[in-house]
Amino acid sequence: MVKSALDPEWEARFAPNSYGFRPGRSCHDAIEAIFTAIGHKAKYVLDADIEKCFDRIDQTALLTKVHTSPSLHRQLTAWLKAGVLDQGTLFPTDTGTMQGGNLSPLLAGIALHGLEALIGKMFPRSGSRRFQTPNVVVYADDLVILHEDRTVVERCQAVVTEWLHEMGLALKPSKTRITHTLEVAEGTPGFDFLGFQIRQYPVGKTKSGKDCRGRLHGFKTRITPSPTAIQRHIETLRKTIDSHRHAEQEALIKALNPQIIGWSAYYAHVVSARIFQRLDHTGYAMLWGWAVSRHPKKAKHWIARKYWRVDDGQGWRFQPANSTRHLARHDHTPHQRYVKVQGTRSPYDGDWLYWSRRLGRHPHVPPRIARLLKQQQGRCRACGLYFMEGDKIEVDHIMPKKQGGSDARDNLQLLHRHCHDTKTARETGCQGTHDTRHVVEEPDERKRSCPVL
Numbered sequence: 001m002v003k004s005a006l007d008p009e010w011e012a013r014f015a016p017n018s019y020g021f022r023p024g025r026s027c028h029d030a031i032e033a034i035f036t037a038i039g040h041k042a043k044y045v046l047d048a049d050i051e052k053c054f055d056r057i058d059q060t061a062l063l064t065k066v067h068t069s070p071s072l073h074r075q076l077t078a079w080l081k082a083g084v085l086d087q088g089t090l091f092p093t094d095t096g097t098m099q100g101g102n103l104s105p106l107l108a109g110i111a112l113h114g115l116e117a118l119i120g121k122m123f124p125r126s127g128s129r130r131f132q133t134p135n136v137v138v139y140a141d142d143l144v145i146l147h148e149d150r151t152v153v154e155r156c157q158a159v160v161t162e163w164l165h166e167m168g169l170a171l172k173p174s175k176t177r178i179t180h181t182l183e184v185a186e187g188t189p190g191f192d193f194l195g196f197q198i199r200q201y202p203v204g205k206t207k208s209g210k211d212c213r214g215r216l217h218g219f220k221t222r223i224t225p226s227p228t229a230i231q232r233h234i235e236t237l238r239k240t241i242d243s244h245r246h247a248e249q250e251a252l253i254k255a256l257n258p259q260i261i262g263w264s265a266y267y268a269h270v271v272s273a274r275i276f277q278r279l280d281h282t283g284y285a286m287l288w289g290w291a292v293s294r295h296p297k298k299a300k301h302w303i304a305r306k307y308w309r310v311d312d313g314q315g316w317r318f319q320p321a322n323s324t325r326h327l328a329r330h331d332h333t334p335h336q337r338y339v340k341v342q343g344t345r346s347p348y349d350g351d352w353l354y355w356s357r358r359l360g361r362h363p364h365v366p367p368r369i370a371r372l373l374k375q376q377q378g379r380c381r382a383c384g385l386y387f388m389e390g391d392k393i394e395v396d397h398i399m400p401k402k403q404g405g406s407d408a409r410d411n412l413q414l415l416h417r418h419c420h421d422t423k424t425a426r427e428t429g430c431q432g433t434h435d436t437r438h439v440v441e442e443p444d445e446r447k448r449s450c451p452v453l
Contacts, residue, residue: 002072002075002076002103003102003103003106005072006066006068006072006103006106007023007106007348008346008348010106010109010110010113011023011346011347011348012344012346012348012349013113014109014113014344015113015114015115015116015117015136015138016116016343016344017030017033017116017135017136017137017138018109018112018113018116018138018139019033019137019138019139020105020108020109020138020139020140020141020142021105021106021108021109021140022109023346023347024341024345024346024347024355024358024359025341027139027194027195027266028269028338028340029338029340029341030137030138030139030193030194031193031194031196031198031223031269031270031338032338032339032340033135033137033340034135034137034144034146034193034198034223035198035221035223036340037135037137037146038146038181038198038200038221039209039221040209040211040217041148041217042148042180042181042182042183042200042219043135043146043147043148043180043181044146044147044148044149044150044152044153044178044179044180044181045144045145045146045153045178045179045180045181045191046143046144046145046146046153046156046157046160046176046177046178047144047175047176047177047178047179047191047192047193048142048143048144048145048157048160048171048172048175048176049141049142049143049171049172049175049176050112050141050142050143050164050169050170050171050172051169051170051171051172052096053108053112053140053141053169054096054097054099054104054108054141055095055096056095056096056168056169056170057095057096057097057107057108057111057167057168057169058095058166058167058168058169059077059080059081059094059095059096061111061166061167061168062080062097062107062110062111062167063076063077063080065110065111065113066107066110076103076107079098079101079103080093080096080097080098081093081094082098084099095168105140108140108141109140111167111169112138112141112167114163115136115138115143115160115163116136116138118159118163119133119134119136119145119156119159119160120133122155122156122159123147123152123155123156132147132148134146134147134152134153134156135147139193139194142193142194143160144191144193145157145160146181150178150180153178154178157171157176157178177191179191181198181199181200181221182200182201182202182219183202192226192228195225195226195228195229195266195267196223196224196225196226196229196267196270197223197224197225197226197227198221198223199221199222199223199224200219200220200221200222201219201220201222202218202219203218203219203220207220208220209221222271223270223271224270224271224272224275225267225270225272225275229267230275230279233259233263233279234279234282236259237256237259237260237283237286238286240252240255240256240259241256241286241287241290244290245290245293245294246294248320249307249318249320250320250323250325252290253318253319253320253325253326253327254325256327256328257327257328260283260327260328260329260330261328261333263330264276264328264330264333265333268333268334268335268336269335269336269337269338272335273331273335275330276329276330276331276333277330277331279330280329280330280331283327283330284316287307287318287327288303291303291306291307306321307320309321309326339358341358342354347359347362351389352364352365353373353378353387353388353389354378356369356370356373356374357373357374357376357377357378357387358374359374360373360374360375368395368409368412369393369395369414371409372395372412372413372414373387373414376413376414380414380415380416380419381413381414381415382415382416382419382420382422382423383416383419385416387414387416391416391417392416392417392418393414393415393416393417394414394415394416394417394420395412395413395414396412396413396414396415396420396423397411397412398411398412398413399411400427
């Protein structure tokens with residue numbers, strides 16, 4: 001209940017480029033914000049990490065910043081000072097937020113609120129000097145600051161360090177560095193953020209993007225899964241295969257599929273096609289080793305026919321002979337560009353239409369309608385126009401129920417009311433609606449009064 005009381009208030013206050021643990025926002029929104037910031041110009045980057053953010057937040061400064069009612073203030077104080085019980089021993093918690101509590105991410109976001117506004121105030125935009133305010137992107141305890149001038153980025157680092165000190169926090173030296181997205185004197189350009197590698201490459205005129213005046217950038221921005229994330233995923237798959245060395249093939253597939261599908265879906269919005277293919281080749285090599293270890297004295301063709309459906313015309317599909325369950329592939333994941341959340345939008349702003357078609361759910365919308373809005377990307381299937389606030393929206397059966405249609409999800413669609421009427425008239429063969437409740441007005445001579453002409 002406390003979270004439900006604080007969430008709407010602070011969602012209306014949070015900065016537009018703060019994305020960590022907020023409803024309706026994700027890691028992909030932060031990545032798209034960075035892509036937008038560097039899409040037309042190479043920039044210097046402060047890639048920083050706040051050291052032990054959730055453990056070292058100054059509780060007094062945090063409660064002052066929350067500035068809530070006395071009853072909530074007392075309750076938050078009691079929770080923050082409750083301590084931690086570890087193996088029967090109670091340890092005091094003089095700093096930090098509640099470990100494992102659902103309020104902890106929100107309180108950490110409140111503690112870090114104000115950084116983007118401070119940077120904007122210290123480095124205001126100036127059109128006459130062609131100076132742009134540094135871009136600040138924050139996700140929980142990870143943050144990046146981007147600007148084309150290295151001196152500005154260094155000054156921003158000093159400002160951030162001083163501002164964090166007031167909350168009892170500090171940047172972690174081993175994970176904080178200043179680099180460039182395109183070229184550096186030493187090392188590798190670009191940086192890793194939230195499991196993605198963000199980097200720019202010099203390219204020729206045929207592959208370079210252009211600015212609004214048609215001038216070539218001379219570089220191309222590529223966001224890919226980071227090498228660390230790729231290696232971690234390979235190790236996860238290897239451990240799963242090793243732990244199922246004596247298990248049935250179907251049990252191994254059941255254990256691997258969620259890992260493959262989940263990892264691929266997370267990175268399906270960036271440049272990952274070749275990486276997906278490479279991971280499938282690596283996975284095949286590990287599975288071949290798994291199969292050979294189970295039958296060391298069998299021929300290779302026998303092993304291939306037993307565990308892969310090469311003789312059934314299905315190629316190298318890892319699938320048992322008597323089952324329909326098969327191993328998912330990374331490169332079968334469809335690629336789709338992610339659309340970043342708009343500015344300061346919040347699920348509490350009352351725009352149920354926007355959030356239903358974005359998330360497929362909203363507390364004020366029936367689940368069926370919200371899912372259809374997301375499936376149709378907010379468009380009417382008949383006219384192709386976007387649904388707008390105030391439009392009359394109706395659920396239609398693609399195949400009418402009188403013709404054998406069902407209420408299954410794949411037989412439903414959302415239409416404007418007038419589009420629905422047009423479709424119904426076309427299907428029934430009449431140009432108007434058949435209203436059996438129509439009452440004919442009686443003649444004037446039977447009324448006590450007549451209209452005055």
